[in-house]
Amino acid sequence: MRSSRLFAAVTAAALFAASVTVGGWLVDHSPGFAQGLPGGAPPFDLTDTKVIGEGAQLFRQTCTGYCHGKDGGPSRAPKLRGAKLERAYVYARITKGSPNGMPGFETTMPGENIWKLVAYVLSLSKVEDK
Amino acid sequence: MRTRTFRFTTLTVALLLASAVLACVAQAQPMGASRLTSDDPNNWPMYHRSYESYRYSPLAQINKTNVKDLQVAWVHQSGVVVQGLESTPLVIDGVLYYIASNNRVFALDGATGKEIWHYYTKLDPVVTTLFFQPYNRGLAAGHGNVYFGTLDGRVIALNMKNGKETWVTTLLDTKKCSCNFTGAPLVVKDKVILGQTAGELPIQGKIFAVKAADGSKAWEFNVIKNDPKSWGGESGKFGGGGGWMTGSYDPALNLVYWGTGNPAPDYDWGGARPGDNLYTSSVIALDPDTGQLKWHYQEVPHDDWDYDSGLGESLIMDRDGKKLLVHQNKSGFVFVMDRTNGKLHNVWPMTHTFTFVKSIDPKTGELVGRSSPREVGKPHFVCPWIAGGRSWNSGSYSPKTKLWYNTAMEVCEEVTVEKQTPVTEPAAGLFFGGDQVAKHPPGGEAYGHLDARDPVTGERKWTVNFKYPPIGSVLSTGGDLVFHGDVEGTVHAYDADSGAELWNFRTGSGHRGGPISYSVNGKQYIAVPSGLGSLVLGLYPALWPEVEHFPAGSALFVFSLK
Numbered sequence: 139m140r141s142s143r144l145f146a147a148v149t150a151a152a153l154f155a156a157s158v159t160v161g162g163w164l165v166d167h168s169p170g171f172a173q174g175l176p177g178g179a180p181p182f183d184l185t186d187t188k189v190i191g192e193g194a195q196l197f198r199q200t201c202t203g204y205c206h207g208k209d210g211g212p213s214r215a216p217k218l219r220g221a222k223l224e225r226a227y228v229y230a231r232i233t234k235g236s237p238n239g240m241p242g243f244e245t246t247m248p249g250e251n252i253w254k255l256v257a258y259v260l261s262l263s264k265v266e267d268k
Numbered sequence: 269m270r271t272r273t274f275r276f277t278t279l280t281v282a283l284l285l286a287s288a289v290l291a292c293v294a295q296a297q298p299m300g301a302s303r304l305t306s307d308d309p310n311n312w313p314m315y316h317r318s319y320e321s322y323r324y325s326p327l328a329q330i331n332k333t334n335v336k337d338l339q340v341a342w343v344h345q346s347g348v349v350v351q352g353l354e355s356t357p358l359v360i361d362g363v364l365y366y367i368a369s370n371n372r373v374f375a376l377d378g379a380t381g382k383e384i385w386h387y388y389t390k391l392d393p394v395v396t397t398l399f400f401q402p403y404n405r406g407l408a409a410g411h412g413n414v415y416f417g418t419l420d421g422r423v424i425a426l427n428m429k430n431g432k433e434t435w436v437t438t439l440l441d442t443k444k445c446s447c448n449f450t451g452a453p454l455v456v457k458d459k460v461i462l463g464q465t466a467g468e469l470p471i472q473g474k475i476f477a478v479k480a481a482d483g484s485k486a487w488e489f490n491v492i493k494n495d496p497k498s499w500g501g502e503s504g505k506f507g508g509g510g511g512w513m514t515g516s517y518d519p520a521l522n523l524v525y526w527g528t529g530n531p532a533p534d535y536d537w538g539g540a541r542p543g544d545n546l547y548t549s550s551v552i553a554l555d556p557d558t559g560q561l562k563w564h565y566q567e568v569p570h571d572d573w574d575y576d577s578g579l580g581e582s583l584i585m586d587r588d589g590k591k592l593l594v595h596q597n598k599s600g601f602v603f604v605m606d607r608t609n610g611k612l613h614n615v616w617p618m619t620h621t622f623t624f625v626k627s628i629d630p631k632t633g634e635l636v637g638r639s640s641p642r643e644v645g646k647p648h649f650v651c652p653w654i655a656g657g658r659s660w661n662s663g664s665y666s667p668k669t670k671l672w673y674n675t676a677m678e679v680c681e682e683v684t685v686e687k688q689t690p691v692t693e694p695a696a697g698l699f700f701g702g703d704q705v706a707k708h709p710p711g712g713e714a715y716g717h718l719d720a721r722d723p724v725t726g727e728r729k730w731t732v733n734f735k736y737p738p739i740g741s742v743l744s745t746g747g748d749l750v751f752h753g754d755v756e757g758t759v760h761a762y763d764a765d766s767g768a769e770l771w772n773f774r775t776g777s778g779h780r781g782g783p784i785s786y787s788v789n790g791k792q793y794i795a796v797p798s799g800l801g802s803l804v805l806g807l808y809p810a811l812w813p814e815v816e817h818f819p820a821g822s823a824l825f826v827f828s829l830k
Contacts, residue, residue: 198703199688203654204399204803208705212809212816235396239350239801242397246446246697 177229181250184225184257193258196251205240210262215240219265228256309746310787312359315406315452316662317784319517321581323664324744325785329792331747334829335761335771341793341828342381346372349777349820351403352801356452356741356782357824358409360428364786364795365409368822369402371418375431379788381826385431392420394443399698400465403801405513405660406452406782408460411480415460417449423460423478437483440464445471446696451513456524456556459486463511466491467529467548467576470690470699473510475526477559487559491528493546500542506690506699507541508532509548513660516582516593517556518607524556525584525593525607530576533701534654537685538642540701544569549576551595551603553610563610567597567633572640573624573650573683575599579660583672587724594723600657600676601628604724616726618676618719619657621709624650641683641702651680653706655804659739662782665723666744669764672723673750677737679714679811680707706810714811718742718752720767730767732760736812739804740779743794751794753779755805755818759796759825777821780805794827 182189202208210218232252235242243252307318309326316323330338346353346368357366364378371391375384395401401419408415413425413434421440426433442448446469453462459477466473472492479486491509492499499507508531515526531548533540549568552561568575575598583594584607593607600619605612615630626637641648655677663674681704691697708714716737720729736755743751744764753759755778761771781797799822808815 195686198684199686199700200698202703202705203700204806206806207810208703211705212813214806214809214816217816237350239402241399241401243697245394245397245443245695246691248691 177226177233177253180253180256182253184253184260186257189254189257190261193254193256196255197258200243200247201255210259210265218259218262220263222263223259225256225260228259232256311361312357312784312786313409314358314454315356315408315514316516316581319519320584321516321662322583322667323581323662323742323782324666326746327785327787327792328746329787330745330749330785330794330829332749332763332770335747335749337829338761338771338773338794338827339830340773341826343826344374344376344381344824346374346822346824348372348402349799349822350801351401352777352780352820353797353799353822353824354403354780354802355406355797357784357795357797358407358414359784359786359795360409362788363428365407365414365428366797366824367404367407367416369404371404371416373407373414373416373426373431375428378786378793379791387426387431389418389424391418392442395419395448397695398442398446398448399468400448400450404450408453408455410455411458413480415453415455415480417451417453417462419448419450421448423449423453423462423483425480425483435483437478437485439476439478439485444695445469447471447473447510454514454517454524455480456517459556461515461524461556463513463526463578465512465529466510466532467508467512467574467578468532468534468698468700469508469696470506470532470692471508471696472505473508473529475511475554477556489552489554489559489561491547495546498543498546503541503543506532506692507545507548508699510578512578513580516584518584521591521608522556523553523562523607525582525595526552526554527577527579527582527595528552529578530571530574532699533688534574535641535683535685535700535702536570536572537644537687537701541570545571549597551577551582551593551605551610553607565603565605565610565612565633567595567601567603568599568635572638573599574654575624575656579656580658581662583665583723585665585723592724594672596658596663596674598656598658599624600652602723602726603633614724617657618674619652619678621651621678621680622657623680624652641685644685644687647682647684649680649682649707651709652677653679653681653807654704655679655737655807659802659804661739661780662741664742664744664750666764668746669744669748670722671720671729671764673718673720673742673744673752673764675716675718675738675742675752677716678709679737680709681705682707706807708811720750720764732762732767732769736808736815739802741782743783743785745785751783751796753783753796753798755779755800755815757798757800759783759798773825773827775821775823775825777819777823791828796825796827798823798825
C-alpha cells in the first residue's frame, strides 16, 4: 500500500514535471503549444532567411558592442554562437531582460522586430566556431 | 596668589567653554557651500574631492616609506554586484557615504565601517528596460544632505545624519525617454547640478539644476542647440547629447564647466545629422545661478566616432598667469583652454595610437585628416575604440608634483555603419547607427597604461603598462603616492615621482570606481571600491576572451597603517 502510494506520487510528479517542461520552456517546436508560449505564435517563419537577415541588422544596431559580441561572439554578455537556446527562452529574455543587467526591449522595440531578433539568435545556435 | 589662581582658572574654564561651543558650532554647521570650498584635508566632500577636480588628498601620514605596511582596516559589501562598483565615496567629518548599483546608499563610520544608515530606494520597474543601469558613479553633499540622481530619472536628497528623505524630485520621464541619471551631482552654492544620459538615445539630453533646499527645478540647459545650421532637417529632435558625468566649478569666475555627451546616432551614415551638432562633444561654461551659456568649445565637431566630452574631470589650474581648464576628450586628446572664454591654449594626445585624425592642430583645434566611417555595411578600421583613449574614469592631479596621473587605452576597432530609423514610441530605443568590434592596433597588441604627465604640455615623466586597459580612477596624495586599481583586481600604490610600485593588494575583483583618502581622529585611510563591471567591459572579450569570466563584485576595501 505504502509502496503503491509512493509509486503513484512519483509518477504524478514525473508527469507534472514533464508537462511543465514540455509546455513551458524546454521544448516548443510543436505548433500546438505555440499560443501558450511567451509571445504566442510568431507572425512569420523564423527560419526564413530574409527574416533572419533583418534580425541580424537589428542585432547589430541594438545588441552588440557594449553587450553581446559581434555576430554573437564572445563578450561579457553570453556568447550566442553555437548556444542551444529554446525559442520561448530567447523571446522572454529579449522582452523582459535578465537580472544580470540585460535590459528588456518590450517597450522600446516593435513586436515584429523582437521576433526577427529571436529568429536571428536561434539561427546562431547552428553556428559552430572552429 | 589665590586671586591669581582663581583668575587663571576662570580664564581657562571660559576659554575651554568657548572652544567647546565653537567646536559644537563647527560640528553642527550644515554642509554648505562655504565648507565645500574650504580645503579640510580630512574630508573628501565631493566626487572629484575639490571643485578643481584634482582627486588629490593632501594627507601625508601614509607615504613612500611606510606604505608597505598598509593593511585592511575594514571592508563593506554593497550586496549588489551587477555592473560592479563604479562609484567614488565621500567622507565628511568621519562619516563615509557611498552609492552602489540599484542606487543603494550607505553611511558608514569611516574608522570602523560600521553602518550608520542605509537607504534603498524603490525603483520604477522601467529601469529593467534601460541600457544605462544599474550602476551609479557617485553622490554629492551639502546643506545637511547627500544628493544623487536615480536610475528612474529622479533626484533624491537624504538627511546626512539619518538617511531620511529630505525631498524627492522627478526630472525625467524615464518611461518615455529611456534616459536617467548615473553620474554624481555637483553642489554649487544653493543648487544641485547634474546631467542626464542621452548620447545613444533619440532624445534631447539636458543638464539640470535644482534648489538644494527643496528640490524644485532652478534651470535646465538643452545640450541640443536649437539651430538648423547645426542640426540639419529634423535631426536635432533625436540629437542625444546630455552630460552624464560630473563637472567642475570656478568660484572666482562663478562658472561651472561641464563636458557634454555625443550626438545620436553615434555613427553617421552620411546625412543622419548634417551640421556640427552643437553643443554635443563639447565643454560648456554655464552660469550656475541661471544656467546661461557663457562660452563653449566643441572638441569634436560633428562627432563620427562616439568621442564625447562627457567623461571625467575638467582640471582647473593657473599657469604663467593664465587661467586654464584641462579636459580630456574620449578621443584620447587633451584640450587645454582659457577657462575665462574657452579659447584654445593647447591640444595633445594621451594615446600613441590614433587614426580617426592625422592630427589635431594645437592652435586652432582643427581635426586634420578625419577618417570617418561612412560606407554602410563596410567595416571601417579606426583608433581609438568606442571606449575611448580613456573611459569616464578620472585621473588625478597633484599640485605637489605638478603631474597629472591618468590612464590611457591603446585599442582600435572596426565600425560598421548601418542606417537606422529612430524609435521614440512608446519609448525611446537605442540609436547607435551601427556597431563595432575591438581590434588590436596596427603592428602590435592592444594594451593600456597609467602615465604621469604635465597636464598642460603632455610631457611624460613615467608610465606603467597594463595588459588589460585600465578603467579605474586614480588617487594621488600628499604622501607622494599614486593609487590605482586594475581590471584583474589588484590595487597598486606607486611612487608619485618615479612610478615605482611600492605596495599592492589583491581585492578579488577588478576596479572601475574611484579610490579616495581621508582621515578620522588623526588616522589616514585609503578607501578603494572594488567590483568589476561596466558597459565598457563588454568590449574586452573580443580581444581577451578570458575577461568574460573575470568575477564581478561590489566591495569597499579600506586600508590604514598598523
